[in-house]
Amino acid sequence: MSPVANWSYPTAIRFGAGRISEIAEACAVAGISRPLLVTDKGLAGLEIATRTLDLMEAAGLGRAMFSDVDPNPTGANVEAGVAAYRAGGHDGVIAFGGGSGLDLGKVVAFQAGQTRPLWDFEDIGDWWTRADAAAIAPVVAVPTTAGTGSEVGRAGVITNEEAAEKKIIFHPKMLPVQVICDPELTVGMPPAITAGTGMDAFAHCLEAYCSPHYHPMSQGMALEGMRLVKEYLPRAYAEGADLEARAHMMSAAAIGATAFQKGLGAIHALSHPIGAHHHTHHGTTNAVCMVEVLKFNRPATEEVISRAAAYLGIDGGYDGFMAFVADLNATLGIPATLTALGVTDPDLDRLTADALRDPSVGGNPVEMTAENTRALFEALM
Numbered sequence: 343m344s345p346v347a348n349w350s351y352p353t354a355i356r357f358g359a360g361r362i363s364e365i366a367e368a369c370a371v372a373g374i375s376r377p378l379l380v381t382d383k384g385l386a387g388l389e390i391a392t393r394t395l396d397l398m399e400a401a402g403l404g405r406a407m408f409s410d411v412d413p414n415p416t417g418a419n420v421e422a423g424v425a426a427y428r429a430g431g432h433d434g435v436i437a438f439g440g441g442s443g444l445d446l447g448k449v450v451a452f453q454a455g456q457t458r459p460l461w462d463f464e465d466i467g468d469w470w471t472r473a474d475a476a477a478i479a480p481v482v483a484v485p486t487t488a489g490t491g492s493e494v495g496r497a498g499v500i501t502n503e504e505a506a507e508k509k510i511i512f513h514p515k516m517l518p519v520q521v522i523c524d525p526e527l528t529v530g531m532p533p534a535i536t537a538g539t540g541m542d543a544f545a546h547c548l549e550a551y552c553s554p555h556y557h558p559m560s561q562g563m564a565l566e567g568m569r570l571v572k573e574y575l576p577r578a579y580a581e582g583a584d585l586e587a588r589a590h591m592m593s594a595a596a597i598g599a600t601a602f603q604k605g606l607g608a609i610h611a612l613s614h615p616i617g618a619h620h621h622t623h624h625g626t627t628n629a630v631c632m633v634e635v636l637k638f639n640r641p642a643t644e645e646v647i648s649r650a651a652a653y654l655g656i657d658g659g660y661d662g663f664m665a666f667v668a669d670l671n672a673t674l675g676i677p678a679t680l681t682a683l684g685v686t687d688p689d690l691d692r693l694t695a696d697a698l699r700d701p702s703v704g705g706n707p708v709e710m711t712a713e714n715t716r717a718l719f720e721a722l723m
Contacts, residue, residue, distance in 0.1 A: 344525060344585045352494050352600050355521040357592070359585055362484065362527060365394060365436070366401030368520035372480040374434030377403055378427050380447035381438040382411040390486060390527050394438065406430050408450075411439075414508070414617055414624070415446040416501045420460055423450035427479075434480045437518065440539065441490030441624065444483055445498035448516045451479040452498075465497060465512035465701055473513050483518035486527045488578070488591035489539025489625045491546060491599020493521045501618055508614045510701055523596065525588035533579050534626075537674035540575040540591055542625025544568060545609050545632060546598030551650060552643045553605030553705040560604035565653055567597035572654055572670075579674055605705025608635045608697075612718060615696035620685045629676045630683050634721050636664050638714070642707035680722045690719050 346358030354371070356364055369377055377398065385391050386409035395405040408426045411419050427435070427450055437447025453460055455477025462472055483493035492498070497512040531539070547567035550560050570590045577587035612635070613627040636647070640660060648659040656662045677683040694716040697703070703710050 344589045353517050353519065353521060355494070355523055355596065357523045359524060359526050359589070361522050362394060362524045363397065364522060365397050365482070365484070366403060368482045368522055369403060369434065369436070372434060372482050372519040374480055374482065375403065376431060376433045377406070377436045377482070378430055378432040378450070379407045379436040379438050380411070380423060380450055381407065381409050381443040382413070382440070383409050385409070385439050385443065385486060388530070390530070391438065394436070394484070398436075406432065411442050411446045413442055414501050414621060415442050415449075415498070416503050417460055418503065419446055420449050420453055420500060424454045427454045432479070434482070436482045436484060438484045438486065440485070440487035441492050441499070444485060444490065444492035445500065447483070448481055448492070448518070449498040449500055449511050451481045452511065452513055452516050454479055460500070460511065461502060461509065463511050463513065465510040470513045475513070475515050478513065478515045481516070481518040482520045482522070484522045484524070484527070485592065485595065487531060487535060487539040488528055488588065488595040489542035491543065491595040491597070493518060493523070494596045495599045506618050507696060508618045523592045525585055525592050528588045528592065529583055529585070531582065533582070534675065536579050536582065537575075537676060538623045538626035538629065539595070540571060540578065540625070541629035541632070541671070541674065541676065543591065543595040543598040544571040544575070545625070545628035546602045546606070547571070547594070548632070549607040549609055549705065550598070550601035550604045552639060552646060552707050553607060554642070554707050555605045555705060557604035560601040563597050564601040564604070565650060567594045567601060568650065569654055570594040570597070576670070576673060606702035607706035608638060608702070608710060608718065610702035611697045611700040611706065611710065612722070614700050614702070615693045616680065616685060618696070619693065620688070622683055622685065626676060627683065629671050629674075630678070630680055631722060632671070633664055633668050634718055636667065638718055639706065639708050685723070688719070688723070690716055693719055
């Protein structure tokens, strides 16, 4: 049986198969009467997007859509989305898709009412307080993958093209007002995207679990998120129409993004610059980095990972956990190295410098330095 529930943590979530039918009701709760549906190019012409536009139109909400979104959304995408939002006289956003569509939709809703440049709101210190909070438009988020968990996040990752760096734009009011998690929307995901997004969810849970910061609620959630991925990602990958597996993977994605309030770490610090420079899939890149980062963090995480292995039913403690991750990657067709992923002729000095500037560095249990971070990149090649 595929589960059905209503949740209000970390925001209001309508969870269950077929609940995209409630899109108009979700917009009403969010106070949106003229939504702009923001999605990516690949989804724009698919039945799940067309059906959602039909539901919007039938409810008198129009069928406005913006889909000029790159796989790693850019500042130019934000500018174009904001222009479309303002030109259409919209009063809110339906962020629809995987991480790229969700992140861009949230950032368009955030930026449309601001007067300062986007990069003034990067997640540095208290820069978020520069924003006019009253001008941030409401968002209804509809994930169509099960990985980033951006539907329950208060930030969006946007690539600054000039700097060739991924930047995190943050504000507490970027958290969507309503979320529809309908596993039927994920059934058409190709196996490779199912694998990459699923391992993104696992990376979020793993890094949150290992972060040294204190957040026991996130700690417990991260552990259960890892269990859901272990149990259900192989099933979703092998049989895309397995609705129970798809549903539990949607839960794991939302769990991961809620848990990482506790912190992320080296996996994300490495994968962000790789994605910015080499345009690789974020979740797949996380998966490629995972085993080497586990080796790197072992001096600080031996005990917690051994506890996780016991909970997950993995024999062999830390070594068993690393072997499990390597085997899962292999089962899912994840490349074993960055070179196999398509990263050729990398500028290791630049990647290292960018990784050490990434906000995720602060959550890693082992201090990252220029020397050991470069060594990590070399090991991943």
